[in-house]
Amino acid sequence: MPSRSFIIPASDPFSFDECRWFLDRGFDECMHTILPGRVRKLIPLPGNPVLADLREHPDGIEATLLEGKDATGTEAALRAYVQDWLAPQEDILPFYARLSKVPALAYMPAAFGGLRLIGIPDLFEALAWSIIGQQINLRFAYRLKRRMVERWGESYETGGEVYHLFPQPAVMANADPAELRAMQFTGRKAEYLIGVAQQFASGNISKSSLLALPGLEARRRALTDLRGIGIWSANYALMKSIRDATCIPHGDAGLLNALLSHQLIADKSDHPSMEKLYRRFKGWESYLVAYLWRSLAVKS
DNA sequence: GTCCAGGAAGAAA
DNA sequence: TTTCTTCATGGA
Incomplete structure (x- = not known):
């Protein structure tokens, strides 16, 4: 099958490499393959799994269909899947505006710039x-x-x-x-x-x-x-999976550690400080969690 | 050996 | 309604 490429646009700021790095984090992930500068995944489009290669492109993500049936609607379905998975077109500037107003988190837009909340569509x-x-x-x-x-x-x-x-x-x-x-x-x-x-x-x-x-x-x-x-x-x-922006996995061990390390809470039962923080991220709670999880890992 | 990990269910207080 | 106990194993 002749491979075919197309561009999936992203809204700034978007960093394919940040997303790619988060997909890896040094763990033994079996649901996709991390290669230098690219990610490959067998994507479960309805009734038609396709092997896609994703890499950075000046306008967003360059997707190449490596294997699988390239039928009518395949490209549209793949675009939709990638949006559900990596959300390249999501406008995260309002989130960054909130981060910049919290001194302990103000470094994040520069440190993790362009990272998206990586979803699990299934x-x-x-x-x-x-x-x-x-x-x-x-x-x-x-x-x-x-x-x-x-x-x-x-x-x-x-x-x-x-x-x-x-x-x-x-x-x-x-x-x-x-x-x-x-x-x-x-x-x-x-x-x-x-x-x-x-x-x-x-x-x-x-x-x-x-x-x-x-x-x-x-x-x-x-x-x-x-x-x-x-x-x-x-x-x-x-x-x-639903990408609900307001959901927080309260009590999450990693989340609590990140809140502690940023001195945003006094201890793991400091619920008032947590609620106060989350209120400042109303509508972006899930992104706050994603970036706090990101902060737990030191990028090598 | 101790303590904690991206907790939850069922029992006991 | 809140607080314990058990589950089970790896990694630091």
Whole structure:
């Protein structure tokens, strides 16, 4: 197939390299491949997975279709996916204006300039990832995710590289919990993952049904009604998958550490200082969280 | 050996 | 309603 490229525009400030770096962070991520100056991902367009290569371009992102059917609508679907994933066209200047007014955070626009909130478009993947990441360090969490993806997800090999799709709910719904347990998932996480997968597979919940609910609280409730999804996971999924700008994964270990290191709170139970800070970022809470998470890692 | 990781559910107080 | 206990393992 002759590869075809097109440009996905971005609004300033946008840094492909900041986004690319965050997608990597030195972790063993299996859902995309980080190469010098570029990112490759097998993207699950409906009924037509395509392998895309993304790199920096003066006007935004240059996307190249490497493998997969280039049918009518493929380009539009890929554009939509990348927007949902990396949000290059989002105008983040209002967020930067807020950052600049908080002395402890005023360095961020220069330090992390152009970074976007990196999304997880697939709601099931976002929820599964939140379950996997509960109460374990990220390095271990990425290892668990890789085992699950390599065992139950579809994959595509080309050029000596293997690209993965996240396992489908219908597949995970029938997974053997003992097999997850053998992969060092806790027994509970195995139950949670399979249970949530069954809810998706049976049609009791989907991204579209969640979006159809009126308001944040109804959506939050729909998620926390799932066994294994507490308030942290619900907010995480709403932030990463729905891109709800007002969601904060309160109590998140990394978030609290970042707030402490910036001396924005006195201790981890200093809720008044947190609320005061979040009020200053009304409508940009998720971005504040994303940048605080970014600050936890030292760019090498 | 100790303590903490991008927590949640169920029991107990 | 709030606070403990358990789950389970890796990394510092």
